[in-house]
Amino acid sequence: MTMRDFRFFHSAAKLQKRLFREREREREREIMACSRLMWATRAASYLRISVPFTLRVRGFSSVLKDLKYADSHEWVKVDGISATIGITDHAKDHLGDVVYVELPEVGASISQGSSFGAVESVKATSDVYSPVSGKVIEVNEELNSSPGLINASPYENGWIIKVEMSDKDETNKLMGSDQYSKFCEEEDAKH
Amino acid sequence: MRVPRSLEVWKMGTVNYLDALKLQEKLVSDRKTSKIADTVLSLQHPPTYTLGKRRTDHNLLIPESELKKIGAELCYTQRGGDITFHGPHQAILYPIISLRDIGIGARNYVEKLELTMIELAALYGVRAFAGQKGETGVWVGERKIGAIGVRISYGITSHGLAFNIDPDLSYFKHIVPCGIADKEVTSLRKETDSVLPTEEVIQGQLISCFARLFGYSNLIWKEKGSILSDNGEN
Numbered sequence: 001m002t003m004r005d006f007r008f009f010h011s012a013a014k015l016q017k018r019l020f021r022e023r024e025r026e027r028e029r030e031i032m033a034c035s036r037l038m039w040a041t042r043a044a045s046y047l048r049i050s051v052p053f054t055l056r057v058r059g060f061s062s063v064l065k066d067l068k069y070a071d072s073h074e075w076v077k078v079d080g081i082s083a084t085i086g087i088t089d090h091a092k093d094h095l096g097d098v099v100y101v102e103l104p105e106v107g108a109s110i111s112q113g114s115s116f117g118a119v120e121s122v123k124a125t126s127d128v129y130s131p132v133s134g135k136v137i138e139v140n141e142e143l144n145s146s147p148g149l150i151n152a153s154p155y156e157n158g159w160i161i162k163v164e165m166s167d168k169d170e171t172n173k174l175m176g177s178d179q180y181s182k183f184c185e186e187e188d189a190k191h
Numbered sequence: 192m193r194v195p196r197s198l199e200v201w202k203m204g205t206v207n208y209l210d211a212l213k214l215q216e217k218l219v220s221d222r223k224t225s226k227i228a229d230t231v232l233s234l235q236h237p238p239t240y241t242l243g244k245r246r247t248d249h250n251l252l253i254p255e256s257e258l259k260k261i262g263a264e265l266c267y268t269q270r271g272g273d274i275t276f277h278g279p280h281q282a283i284l285y286p287i288i289s290l291r292d293i294g295i296g297a298r299n300y301v302e303k304l305e306l307t308m309i310e311l312a313a314l315y316g317v318r319a320f321a322g323q324k325g326e327t328g329v330w331v332g333e334r335k336i337g338a339i340g341v342r343i344s345y346g347i348t349s350h351g352l353a354f355n356i357d358p359d360l361s362y363f364k365h366i367v368p369c370g371i372a373d374k375e376v377t378s379l380r381k382e383t384d385s386v387l388p389t390e391e392v393i394q395g396q397l398i399s400c401f402a403r404l405f406g407y408s409n410l411i412w413k414e415k416g417s418i419l420s421d422n423g424e425n
Contacts, residue, residue, distance in 0.1 A: 120243075
């Protein structure tokens with residue numbers, strides 16, 4: 001190895017170490033932020049308060065008590081035979097800033113667990129799946145011009161579709177808020 | 192408590208874009224049913240322009256009818272991202288992996304793909320970095336050296352990254368690359384004074400960076416140069 005090669009490899013190794021240290025420091029900051037926010041999140045979700053933007057920390061995203069959840073991170077709010085569907089705080093944290101939403105046609109039939117559209121963020125398109133079966137009766141047209149509503153307000157203004165359910169009992173297969181919170185923690189612990 | 196994870200690496204040479212797309216669709220379906228383990232395709236394409244789900248064809252600056260004259264094709268895809276160019280001497284990785292198995296989402300996945308290219312560039316003394324918000328990809332100064340476009344379906348990834356070793360950069364003049372105007376495209380050849388080894392070596396290094404960042408401890412290398420005429424094998 002020549003001196004020049006050695007210098008290149010040495011600076012490459014230094015750069016790698018620096019990247020690693022920076023990632024470690026970032027992780028430490030996240031953990032500190034986690035513990036400060038944890039009580040706030042739990043209290044807020046129990047009280048069904050929409051938690052503000054500060055919750056960027058993985059594993060402690062807000063979960064609302066009166067919704068049902070799919071393991072693909074969509075939520076559903078049931079009102080009679082009508083269901084409003086969106087993606088959760090956890091999902092949008094893991095996606096990054098949404099720049100595009102592909103919506104289904106009104107009148108389309110969808111089934112539980114199958115894809116009804118997609119969102120794009122950080123140059124990645126991610127399919128979204130319906131927690132229930134039925135017919136699409138309304139789509140959130142606002143998302144065409146303001147896809148960021150999903151990030152700003154995933155449970156309210158960032159709703160994606162409304163469905164007339166064909167089988168209300170399907171919601172029994174979904175998770176409640178506590179079960180979903182636990183599911184998210186277990187998923188985040190995998191890495 | 193980490194279970195040792197395996198990655199199957201398919202070394203494929205030059206593959207037509209649409210053939211690679213059909214292969215990925217099959218592999219995603221197989222990965223979803225756990226017929227196969229996490230796999231990554233390592234290949235290059237003949238000159239091809241591709242568009243993402245948003246179909247931003249206003250960023251193609253020449254008429255489609257002119258493409259044949261310059262020896263290129265245009266393909267529409269379901270991946271994220273804007274218009275880009277793939278061609279010879281550009282190293283491409285298409286990981287077909289389960290993000291749910293490793294508990295990460297799109298953002299974290301894409302960050303790791305960016306780091307893969309950053310670490311490869313660092314091996315040649317090139318200081319690259321991830322783009323700012325809205326400019327996913329890998330940059331050297333104001334010049335883009337690596338692009339990313341991904342699709343995630345049932346938690347399984349397809350498409351992936353493209354790293355410019357030494358492609359013909361004039362092809363990029365016919366598009367607004369990734370929809371970002373006024374930014375140049377560059378290559379490893381342009382950015383480093385180092386003598387570059389063969390592309391096979393560089394692609395091997397790219398795969399090693401990928402495997403290390405994603406925690407694969409066991410790599411299974413497969414030469415799949417003739418896979419597309421070999422339907423029985425999987």
